[in-house]
Amino acid sequence: MNDNKKKTLAFSGHRMNRIRIGKEELSALIQAAIIHFYLQGYRIFLSGMAEGLDMLAAEEVLKAKEYYPDIKLHCIIPFKGQANRMGTEDKARYESILSGADNEICLSEKYYEGCFLRRNDYLVENSSQVVAYYDNVPQGGTHYTVRNAHKRGIEVFNLFGRELEYHHFYQDELLMGWGRSLFNVRAVSYEQAVESIRLLGFRDVYELDEHPLVAYDSFEYLLETNTPVSPEGNKGQATIEYLKCDSLKTAVFSNADTRIAEESQNTIRELACLLSEKKLADELDMLPSGLRDKNNPGKYAEAYQEKYDGYLKNYMELLSKL
Structure with missing residues (x-):
């Protein structure tokens, strides 16, 4: 496997009318998956540019490029003029995505029967990871892509039926005394949750109560800052503490570093x-x-x-x- 393929991920999924969750929740899942796999070394993301998950995923990759400049979006187009079959709104989205993409690969000058399946073959053949929204119904292009990936031994990360898990963290604040806020991050993994906090700039959790990833739900006053931070309720994962005081205003420490x-x-x-x-x-x-x-x-x-x-x-x- 060449180095580019090792760090390349492909998206595959149904049209929105076959997806059982709302667009906002699906966007959050896709964004979480992008961060999750970025942390594993993936830098190139392939989209087949179909209506539904493909274009939504491409838009989320472009958003991720704002804080990960080394991310690349490659649009894999089955035939020239693909957007001509789309409605006005999706066609505008399609053109906007292409304008921000790093690479545009058109597989055919014109439409032919089976061109979408050849596009799906290209996605699998040129990636080492697939992120799909597949409802396990054995029909359609996503079924074809997932089955092909499995045959080739490529892992499929299925968003269908998957919910963002809550991971719990603490923010300590030096006021007249010490106070601690408990806040939750919705993520697909603990590592992605920690990265989400970093990307949010470690701002005060009280500034983030309307953010889709973070919400605080309790506050307590502490006598000292060495009150134990328990991983209980966090699936055994060690939590992190965000210590806020004049000297530690922007620092985040893991449990080991908190000492x-x-x-x-x-x-x-x-x-x-x-x-x-x-x-x-x-x-x-x-x-x-x-x-x-x-x-x-x-x-x-x-x-x-x-x-x-x-x-x-x-x-x-x-x-x-x-």
């Missing part, structure tokens, strides 16, 4: 505590032990707590910027 972030934040906090206590002691001309609550030596007396908290906040902000 590094926590150690850094704990070091900053320890130093800020020492500086705050010294400043408070110098200002009041008291020994640090004299600032403590007699009934609870681990805490500052109520009279000093507010002042100490103010110093601590200022030192945390200053040290986080270093």
